[in-house]
Amino acid sequence: MNAPDLPIAADHRLLPPERAPLERPYGVPLQAPSAQSLGLEEEPEGEGLDLRELWQVVLKRRWTIVVVTLIVVATMMTNTYLETPIYRADLTLQIDSEDIKVVTIGTPVDTATGGQDYLQTQYELLKSRSLAQRVVEQMGLNDRPAAAPPTPPSWLTQAKRWLAGLLARGDTDPVVTPEAGAPDPAADSARLEGAISGLLGGLTITPVRNSRLVRLSYASPNPVLAAAILNNLAKSYINLNLERRFDSTTYARNFLQERLQQVKTKLEESERELVEFSRREEIISVDQKESIITGNMTAASAALIDASKKRMAAESIYRQMERTRGQGLAAVLDSTIIQDLKQTKAKLEAQYQDNLSTYKPAFPEMVQLRNQINQIDATIDQEIDNIRAAITGNYEAAKAEEGMLRANLERMKQEVLSLQGRSIPLNILRREADTNRQLYEGLLQRYKEVGVTAGIGTNNISVVDEAKVPSAPFTPNPRKNGLLALVLGVLGGVGLAFLFERLDDSFRRPEELEKLLGLPMLGIIPSSPRVTAEGRAIALVGHDDQRSAFAEAYRSVRTALQFSTATGVPRLLTVTSAINGEGKSTTALSLAIQFAQAGKQTLLIEADLRRPTIHGSLRLDNQTGLTNYLAGGEAQPVDITRPTHIPNLFAIPSGPLPPNPAELLASARMVELLSLAAERFDQVILDSPPLLGLADALIIGNLCQGTLLTVEAGSTPRGYVVGAVKRLRTARVPLLGSILTKLEARAGGYGYYRSYYYYQHSGYYGDSEAKKLSG
Incomplete structure (x- = not known):
């Protein structure tokens, strides 16, 4: 394909000022829309826990986790x-409750019980140095090297020993050593203490919950010695317990014998005093006499109470009788005789009234009836008088009986008080004698029990399971240590991965780039290999397979550039980066391919005169190029402009590398070249050198109408990018926006960018080759 006609060298001239590219007739770059302007709320940083983000960090740093885990496990x-x-070796003991009754008075008293304090005491006895010393001496462990601590000394202990030996060798003072064959008490004592400490250091006591069992464990490099030490320890502990019980019984017998003699003497004295006092006061059978007098007084008191009740009842009836006249007395009304007389009288009066209708009152029969009625009235009155006399007699008798009983009770009280007064000293002597007798009987009974059980070796401690020689080592446990190392390695690797992620100063999210730089994000480029499987540059994928994810990403950038300014894509566009290797050359070539595919006559200028790569990607001859024209040689623009195998795409290679790239780029011939290129081509794209440490990008940026900044995701430090943007803005270079390249969407993508990457790779466009390139 032929390039558009370019003017010959004689017609080279600068464009008029109104058409110079330095005036940027394409407008100013648009600012990135804020979240508030779009009606969106920015999610505050550091709030909440995004599990997907944490998982992406783990995937991104998976090799760090794997390496740390392998190192820890190895x-x-x-x-x-x-x-x-x-x-x-393990041994199980059963410790039952112990009941030793040294003194029993009244109710038994347990001086040693089977409670928690008793069991804890037994545990401490098992760990006592006296018991350990007995085992060491019985087994001769102080004369054997096996008496050392069961665990090997640590490297710190070995270092201390080595340093102590080194200092001892440097000491010039004479060392006094014992004569050959002479005993060394200090050395023997040290060996004994070392053996005791070693035995106690390897011993572990574990009580079994909710039982009286206790498990003893002993660790040693020698399995036979471990079992032997445990068995000897259990036997020595049982023997020690029996010895303690025998010593306690012996002490109890001696103590009881002495107390019996003392109490016996006191009992004899108290009984003698009791008998003498009874004889002197002439008190015989005090207990029986007291019981008779007390019983009589109780009976008299009860009789007096009954008599008082009878007297009060009789008095009540008597008082009622005095207040009642005629036949209204209750006893009269209740009398059957009077009731019968009244009934007979009623019948006679009824008959008399019936006869009045026939006879007159003077009639003999009527007179007889009246006499009978009068006789009955007289009989009723006589019966009433008898009842009143009986009530009066009952009252007088009850009153007299009460008086006699009261006098008799007073007499008995005087007798009891007199007897009690004379019996007080006697009761005191009797109680003292009873107390001494009970104490003597209790001590005598206990003394006989101790004497009977003195020869019986009762034991409340027994061996349930003897220690067996262990067949396999207890530690180290390769499986347990391996699992622990795996867990620690994974945790350490994850922690280190998050630490690296925290210390990572690069841009991992597109929104971080927008927020920090204040530039619009024009596109996101997924990570891809530098060359394809066939050895072609990755930028040519956009031409070879237009439906690939890589081509779609740069097609999105091309679309975003069309809206980056008020008048569309700047005709003169340069692509730069903060440092080398961020994909600026790939971006420049890919954008040029996209504009060419859109039907625009596109010119790609390889303006990176320090490390040019575009001519190699397009496989162009670099013998003659931009440097030949800028250096003032015979090469003309038409000579250095070469067509490519991509339709509508022309390129100017860099040419031989010059010693002064900045001077050449700032020359008038560079301005003239860009002016002519902007007049002849629809789109001119320049591949600019990196910004940091170089002035080339600033010079090229001021000659172009727009600059595109590429930033490598997860690699370029933020300080470099911020410094690069600051230099561009200080030099008044028109920045259109930024592109985030080499984004590991599967391992480090976030938010909708990961969804975007998946959408591109999901096969919606029928892209199979791009999956291989970017996967």
Whole structure:
């Protein structure tokens, strides 16, 4: 394909000022719309826990986690197999409750019980140095090297020993050593203490919950010695317990014998005083006499109470009789005789009234009836008088009986008080004698019990399971250590991964780039290999497979550039980056391909005169290029402009690398070249060198109408990018926006950008080759 006609060298001239590219006739770059202007609320940073983000960090730093885990596991397993194997023997004891009654008075008293304090005491006795010393002396462990602590000394202990030996060798003072064959008490004592400490250091006591069982464990490099020490320890502990019980019984017998003699003497004295006092006061059978007098007084008191009740009842009837006249007395009304007389009288009066209708009152029969009625009235009155006399007699008798009983009770009280007064000293002597007798009987009974049980070796401690020689080492445990190392390695690796992620000063999210730089994000480019499987540059994928994810990403950038300014895409566009290797050359070539595919006559200028790569990607001859024209040689623009195999795309290679790239780029010939290119081509794209440390990008940026900044995701430090943007703005370079390149969407993508990447790779466009390139 032929390039558009370019003027010859004689016609080279600068464009008029109104058409110079430095005036940027394409308008100013648009500012990135804020979240508030779009009606969106920005999510505050640091609030909440995004599990997906944490998972993406783990995926991104997965090799860090794997390496740390392998290192920890390898270290742990190496240390495990280098450790000395330790064997552990186990023995089970049963400790029942103990009941020793030294003194029993009244009710039994337990001086030792089977409560928690008793069991805790037994546990401490098992760990006592006296018991350990007995085992050491019985087994001769102080003369054997096996008496050392069961666990090997640590590297710190070995270092201390080595340093102490080194200092001892440097000491010039003479060392006094004992004569050959002479005993060394200090050395023997040290060996004994070392053996005791070693035995106690390897001993573990574990009580079994909710039972009286206790499990003893002993760890040692020698399995036979571990079992032997435990068995000897249990036997010595049982023997020690029996000895303690025998010593306690002996002490109890001696104590009881002495107390019996003392109490016996006191009992004899108290009984003698009791008998003498009874004889002197002439008190015989005090208990029986007191009981008779007390019984009589109780009976008299009860009789007096009954008499008082009878007297009060009789008095009540008597008082009622005095207040009542005629036949209204209750006793009269209740009398059957009077009731019968009244009934007979009523019948006679009824008959008399019936006869009045026939006879006159003077009739003999009527007179007889009247006499009978009068006789009955006289009989009723006589019966009433008898009742009143009986009530009066009952009252007088009850009153007299009460008086006699009261006098008799007063007499008995005087007798009881007199007897009690004379019996007080006697009761005191009797109680003292009873107390001494009970104490003597209790001590005598206990003395006989202790004497009977003195020869019986009762034991409340027994061995349930004897210690067996362990067949396998207890520690180190390769499986346990391996699992622990795996867990620690994974945790350490995850922690280190998050630490690296925290210390990572690069841009990991597109929104971070927009927020920090204040530039619109024009596109996101997924990570891809530098060359395809066929050895072609990755930028050519946009031409080879227009439906690939890589091509779609730059097609999105091309679309975003059309809206980056008020008048569309700047005709003169340069692509730069903060440092080398951020994909600026790939971006420049890919954008040029996209504009060419859109039907625009596109010119790609390789303005990176320090490390040019575009001519290699397009496989162009670089013998003659931009430097030949800028250096003032015979090369003309038409000579250095070359067509490519991509339709509508022309390129100017860099040419030989010059010693002074900045001077060449700032020359008038560069301005003239860009002016002619902007007049002849629809789109001119320049591949600019990096910004930091170089002035080339600033010069090119001021010659173009728009600058596009590429930033590599997860690699370029933020300070570099911020410094680069600051230099561009200080030099008044028109910045259109930024592109985030090499984004690991599967491992480090976030939010809708990950969804966008998946959308591009999901096969919606039928892209199969792009999946291989970007996967």
